[in-house]
Amino acid sequence: MEGTGLEKTIGVLNEKFEGEVLHAAMLYDFPTITLKKDKIIEIIKFLKEHPDTHYHYLTTLCGIHFPELNQIAIMYQLHNMVSGERVRLKIYLPAEKPEVPTLTTVFAGANWMERETYDFFGVIFTGHPDLRRILNVEDMIMFPLRKEFPLEDQVRDDKNDTMFGR
Amino acid sequence: MVQAPEGVEGAGFFATSLEKVVGMARKNSIWPLPFATSCCGIEFMATMGAHYDLARFGSERLSFSPRQADLLMVMGTIAKKMGPVLRQVYEQMAEPRWVLSVGACASSGGIFDTYSVLQGIDRIIPVDVYVPGCPPRPEQIIDGVMKIQRLVETESLRRRDSAEYKAMLNQYGIE
Numbered sequence: 001m002e003g004t005g006l007e008k009t010i011g012v013l014n015e016k017f018e019g020e021v022l023h024a025a026m027l028y029d030f031p032t033i034t035l036k037k038d039k040i041i042e043i044i045k046f047l048k049e050h051p052d053t054h055y056h057y058l059t060t061l062c063g064i065h066f067p068e069l070n071q072i073a074i075m076y077q078l079h080n081m082v083s084g085e086r087v088r089l090k091i092y093l094p095a096e097k098p099e100v101p102t103l104t105t106v107f108a109g110a111n112w113m114e115r116e117t118y119d120f121f122g123v124i125f126t127g128h129p130d131l132r133r134i135l136n137v138e139d140m141i142m143f144p145l146r147k148e149f150p151l152e153d154q155v156r157d158d159k160n161d162t163m164f165g166r
Numbered sequence: 167m168v169q170a171p172e173g174v175e176g177a178g179f180f181a182t183s184l185e186k187v188v189g190m191a192r193k194n195s196i197w198p199l200p201f202a203t204s205c206c207g208i209e210f211m212a213t214m215g216a217h218y219d220l221a222r223f224g225s226e227r228l229s230f231s232p233r234q235a236d237l238l239m240v241m242g243t244i245a246k247k248m249g250p251v252l253r254q255v256y257e258q259m260a261e262p263r264w265v266l267s268v269g270a271c272a273s274s275g276g277i278f279d280t281y282s283v284l285q286g287i288d289r290i291i292p293v294d295v296y297v298p299g300c301p302p303r304p305e306q307i308i309d310g311v312m313k314i315q316r317l318v319e320t321e322s323l324r325r326r327d328s329a330e331y332k333a334m335l336n337q338y339g340i341e
Binding site for chain 1 (some may be wrong): 246248249256274275279280281282283285
């Protein structure tokens with residue numbers, strides 16, 4: 001675990017956000033920390049500005065749907081390019097009303113990532129400057145990466161079982 | 167050499183219908199507009215190359231402006247978001263115009279039976295000839311072009327003015 005920065009990050013977090021950490025582990029050599037959702041933006045800002053962690057680059061941000069938990073996770077991946085240390089932060093939101101404050105106040109680059117997450121999972125990033133669909137057609141009425149929506153296009157009629165001998 | 171159409175021939179004259187002459191001329195000078203988005207487009211490049219040489223059919227002059235193109239060749243997966251673009255390209259083409267749908271994706275969505283992919287371009291524009299294959303070999307694309315040539319050659323000069331043709335376009339919401 002040496003050089004991965006997991007313990008150091010936990011230590012920095014405990015300076016100010018004691019009790020926010022729900023779970024921390026190395027997952028496939030990647031330090032992963034699950035947090036309570038309420039202070040996530042302050043936590044990321046704190047980790048970005050703290051001299052010990054200084055995660056100054058937001059690698060990616062995305063949603064994950066867990067239908068069995070009825071929750072949507074938001075995953076933030078941060079990188080310190082000086083030390084090469086990375087960390088993954090996860091929060092869980094209720095699937096009925098996934099809402100989280102925008103990260104664009106800390107990382108301007110989160111803008112399109114949050115739009116993508118909204119596009120595919122319907123997560124509302126409150127305070128986002130321009131939260132609309134980015135990749136899918138504008139008139140789409142579903143959030144396609146949520147499991148309750150079918151993957152396949154419903155207009156196709158040539159894929160019935162008789163043609164495939166099923 | 168292109169064979170002369172059917173007609174009455176005698177010493178120093180040859181008589182045939184205007185339709186056949188126009189059909190022959192159009193058939194042998196089809197300007198294609200390639201709308202290539204994926205691997206079918208690569209096969210098309212081979213078709214245009216020296217080995218398969220689509221120029222033999224009078225189609226060596228690709229038109230990258232829809233306004234001067236006769237044949238829209240759609241090759242590859244068309245995402246739903248690209249649908250309006252394809253439709254606009256088709257609308258910009260002058261009559262008479264033909265559409266060749268190359269490959270499984272353009273014809274039916276192919277393996278991409280998913281929320282983001284248009285399940286066949288015939289959902290937004292009329293198609294004259296479909297070329298199956300994933301991707302089709304250049305021979306198949308040439309076969310498709312020859313089928314288009316057959317349509318071009320035999321098409322009535324009045325077809326595009328007919329009520330049926332207008333009704334067909336209206337089905338797609340064009341004009």
